[in-house]
Amino acid sequence: MMKEIKRAGFLLKGVRDVLQAFRLTFEEKRMWMTLGGSVLFAFVLAIAVILLDTRLVTALDYFPAFLLTSVNLAKSILSLLAGSLFSVATFTFATMLSVISFYSSNFSPRTVENFLLHKTSMQTLGIFLGGFIYCLSSLFFMRSSENEQLVISATVALVYALACVVYFIKFVYNVATSVQLEKLVIKIYKEADTIVDETIAYFQEKPVFDHLPQLETLHQYTVHADRNGYVEYINFDRLVELSTEFEGITVLRFRIGEFLSGNEPLAIFYTNRKLEDEPRLQEVLNRSLTYETEPSTMFDPNFARKKLIEIALRAVSPGINDPNTAIHILHYKALLDAKFARLPGRFVLMGEEKKDFDEEALRYSGCVFYDFNNFSKDLYESYWQLIHYMKTDISGVVALFDSLLTVAYAAHPKKLSYIKDYSNYLSNLTSPNFTERLDRQNIEERQQRILGIVCDEEK
Secondary structure, three states, rough: OOOHHHHHHHHHHHHHHHHHHHHHHHHOHHHHHHHHHHHHHHHHHHHHHHHHHHOOOOHHHHHHHHEEEEHHHHHHHHHHHHHHHHHHHHHHHHHHHHHHHHHHOOOHHHHHHHOOOOHHHHHHHHHHHHHHHHHHHHOOOOOOHHHHOEEEHHHHHHHHHHHHHHHHHHHHHHHHOOOHHHHHHHHHHHHHHHHHHHHHHHHHHOOOEOOOOOOOOOOOEEEOOOOOOEEEEEHHHHHHHHHOOEEEEEOOOOOOOOOOOOOEEEEEEEEOOOOHHHHHHHHHHEEEEEEOOOOOOOHHHHHHHHHHHHHHHHHHOOOOOOHHHHHHHHHHHHHHHHHOOOOOOOOOEEEOOOOOHHHHHHHHEEEEEEEOOOOOHHHHHHHHHHHHOOOHHHHHHHOOOOOOOOHHHHHOOHHHHHHHHHHHHHHHHHHHOOOOOOHHHHHHHHHHHOOOOOOOOOO
């Protein structure tokens, strides 16, 4: 019975690994798959219609007569639609380039993918290009010997053209809403909120620690990265299996989304057994990581939050000088930070032990420590650029304190103590820039509200 349960567990892990690999591949090729899928559909449709029109498949006799047209009329309709669809496809592509340029100059280069990878954008371009391919293919296989026969290609082309009109309307609406800053901020926030919820749901049932336990073993092996790039995904199941096989503890020294260079230390393996096959440990641990040449939001909640920060930075830059946009973004960023602030602990334990473990058993069990919620570092690094640009604007400084208040109200007791320390740091950086009593009073009032928050454990 136990063997069957373990076998089922391994099978489930294998299926999950395959699904994650497919998800990563699809994310990397999403633009091409969406665009290519629309073109492929049109090509397959063209083949099906050609088989009907050339009578290789004798099914047209069962179609209503009003759906069939003469070859000459079909040629006229297909020729007209071919030129029109290609012209609209060219216009769509030019519009996309204009929007991309607008995003890069007004929002942030990292937000370009939010428009470019949007399903409507790629599908619209693919459908128009696919329609052009359909019309040309149908025209090519219409022979003069078929002049007395009726065909259905023109009717299908008419229905396809109506579908193109619908998608073009959706595309225009998508462009109109995408260039609105408020809509973009909401879209990025929802994307980030989904990623944060998925990340928390994955780790929340695991044991957590505020600090790494004192790990005392006979041997320690440092594992180095064998590639360069951003860590997009960590296969924790494979790392746990590796730790169990080598009878030790793996402590990861990096987080998802960080950039690693070749030969950089990425983990320390603690064990009481002298390893004779250390190169295999290095190889297998590196194979448990997926690298990319650029950061991705798929498994990295920090990068999802950075997109919001970059838009805020562009807004408060001297060239644009729009602090109200930055204030608007700070409200939503605080909601994301609050979700991590309410979580206890920093390091998460990945392994077989779920409950009732102690340090003595921990030293000899195959497990992995991961720096899941480094809240103090994330909070500090997410605000430091904004503070630089907003510290002389009283409205911006007040917004920074208000965002800290939002986070503090939801914070775990241990996270709350850091937020209070950080409010002192923020006050020391900003208060000297204001000499008027009302400005200082405004800052001090909000700082005192943060310092006055008392959690349940302190009451």
